[in-house]
Amino acid sequence: MTYCLNPHCPNPPNPEGTKFCLSCGAKLTLRSRYRAVELIGQGGMGRTFLGIDEDRLNASCAIKQFFPAIQATTALAKATELFKREAEQLLQLGEHPQIPSLYAYFEQEKRWYLVQEFIDGVNLLEELKQQGTFDEAKMRALLGDVLPILQFIHQRQVVHRDIKPENILRRRRDGKLVLVDFGVAKQGSGTQLAQTGTRAGTQGYAPMEQLRGGQAYPASDLYSLGVTCVQLLTGKMPEDLYDSMEAQWVWKAQLQKQGRAVSAQFAAVLDKMLQELVRDRFSSATEVLQALADGAIAPQTPSKAPGSNKPAIAPAPPPAQPTPKTVAQPGSFDAIAADLAEIKSQFTPGNAPPPAKPQSGKTTTPSPAKPSGFDALEAELESLKSEYGESNSE
Known part of the structure; x- marks a missing residue:
């Protein structure tokens, strides 16, 4: 015909x-x-x-x-x-x-x-309908097949901008996954792939930098691939996997409702792909492949998104470093400071003299209680220094 x-x-x-x-x-x-x-x-x-x-x-x-x-x-x-x-x-x-x-x-x-070229096969959305949800092993195989394709196009300064299950086909003759539909793909120049222009992509799969500003990075494709993964894992559409009130993905809770789970390491990889801010995601397909191979990625703590009412969890402060000793510089010797330091060294906890015994027949009136953390010696030294400090020194 x-x-x-x-x-x-x-x-x-x-x-x-x-x-x-x-x-x-x-x-x-x-x-x-x-x-x-x-x-x-x-x-x-x-x-x-x-x-x-x-x-x-x-x-x-x-x-x-x-x-x-x-x-x-x-x-x-x-x-x-x-x-x-x-x-x-x-x-x-x-x-x-x-x-x-x-x-x-x-x-x-x-x-x-x-x-x-004609690709004889079915797309992943059809495969999901025909065979049911994917397990972790199948998802790892999918990423192992698709991520090298993204490596290839990103190295050539191209961002696909419309990755979703319908645009990934499984070829019948060898089972390989094929990426199709480059109609909205964007090409950058040099090492900068971000392009301002058409707000391309499919709602639910495209990250906000594409939908709001028309910008796309390699990390934008990784976000869309992450959405594709959680859809295939759960069998749910993207809008059912995102809590807009809390501004967070809830795919793991959906998976738990089904009595299923993935390893913590694999979940951490997907969570990092799905971060709202570009800087919080993997920057390249190579990084994702490395994380999957190494298994050394910590659970994600997203940064505070612009306009979000939920504060980001601040990272733990670094351990306190010992205060370096001040080295006296020629012409800047401070005699009073030196004397105060000497006095203070005589009354450190290790050198403090024992309390005097009360005299016989006399009642010792207890000193008024000092607030927690109050250091009388430190206060007196600071008082002396302020009175005879550098402003009065010759």
Whole structure:
């Protein structure tokens, strides 16, 4: 069968071998080479077809047709830019075996097309529905497969910006995970990957720096991957795993309700991926892989988020350091300070004289109680110093 690519065709299916649609008369091949055979997906930006490449022995391919529902000039221009960007990203990144390769990008009959490698498999959301929730072993395998892909794209200054279960496919022929849909991916320059611009990403999966400011970092992709992980672990949607009143993720409580758990070390890794502030997350996919391998990561204490009413738990203060001895400098000798120090040394706890015995027949009046922590000797020394201090010294 050949499927007509005219979006307005009343009866798109055509018999195999037909060159022009029997219903609308539209040409059925693209560049006299690519032929659509089945509609496999559609959305607000266009449609995706399973196709064949007649110049490559009818090898399978995926044909993306850009046909956005929006028609406003500004929005249409932005959507066109995103579609073109996906082609550019696939051209740059398609050399990776777990990223689809780009075959062609062109315009025909005032519609844009992108032809890429067809990935025969199911996405992780479909896998979740078919097979149920993932356990820790399966989640570790997933991270071991996806994190190297993120290493690859981040090293090339690209941030995906839309990682979610639907955009990770498990390839049938080898079980490998493949990252797809680079339509909103952003490319940086040099070592700075943050880009200010389109607020891209999917609500629930994208971190706040993307949704509020249009900025994206490698840590932004790691956040979205963390959300994907806790969704697959619990079987719950992201909105059911986040307590907006307390501003915290509650995925572990959901897992506990199911009578399930993961190791403390693995939970700590996921918690760090899910931190609200960029600086509190892992900065790279390499760091996550290292933490998973080492097993040496402490439970996370998030920083206080801007505008949050919950104070951050302050870290324990460092141990007190011994006060260094003051070395006298030439021309700055303080005789009074030296005398006071000498007096004080004579009345340290180890050198204090024993209390005088009361004389026979006389009643000793007890001294008034001093407040806790009061040091009479220290107070007198400070009084003497203030009276004969440096201001009166010659």
